[in-house]
Amino acid sequence: MRPSFALRLAAITTLLYGIAHTWALYTIHARDSLEGLVLYMMRSHDFDFGGTTHSYWDTYFGFGLLVSVWLFVLGVLAWQMGSLVEREPAHARPLMLTLLIGYVALCVVNSLYFFALPTLLSVAITILVIGALLRSKPKLATASD
Template sequence: MKASTFLRIASAIAFLFAIGHTMGVPWTPATDAPESALLASMKSLHFPVMGTDRSYWDFYVGFGVSISVYLFTQAIVLWQMASLARSDAKRVRPLIVTFFVSYLAMGAITLRYFFVVPIVLTVAMCICLALACLSAWRRDAGM
């Protein structure tokens, strides 16, 4: 398969990642008393940050929403890279490698802190990006 095909698949995986992450709002399924107490504490404890009053909950939600935005952005950029790879795979290859290295790091983080679905999506993304890079290299080498 061509690099552009693998990048389109990677884009779809990133889109699934973004949808799944966003659907997880508020990212904390509090069901019992200790969890509810922790969330209440996160929401009630306010402190000044650079002249603004914030809580730990504000940061928690803000970072969660930011991650969703970045994941949707990745899906769009990967789709755009697929279009570029059709005409100039050699120039897209460094971008593919950058995403690949990023997802390798995410894989280590995901293995340590998260659960099976993001682990599977991260592994699938690494495979697609590795194959896209290999395909772009082969195309450039005339293989």
């Protein structure tokens, strides 16, 4: 698999991950009365946060949106790296390594604190980025360079 193709697959998977994360955030509902009570308390208790008043729900929801935004940004960056790795593999490799470190961290956090789907998506993306990194070879200098 060419590095550009692996990065484009990683980008598409990341964008789908972002869409799923955003959809899940907007469709949160209580499955039982205890969860309903927790959600009610999160929405009804306000606190001072950096000079403004917000509920725990506002903070939870806002952080969820931040995660979605960064998943979309990572997806776009992975797509752009798919082009860069074809033209300038030596310049793309450090960026891919940075992306890889971030996805490995996502795998760890997802496996510790969340459920199977985000963990599986993170693992799949990590494998694609590893493949792209291993297959990207810096172009050799020629006499005309």
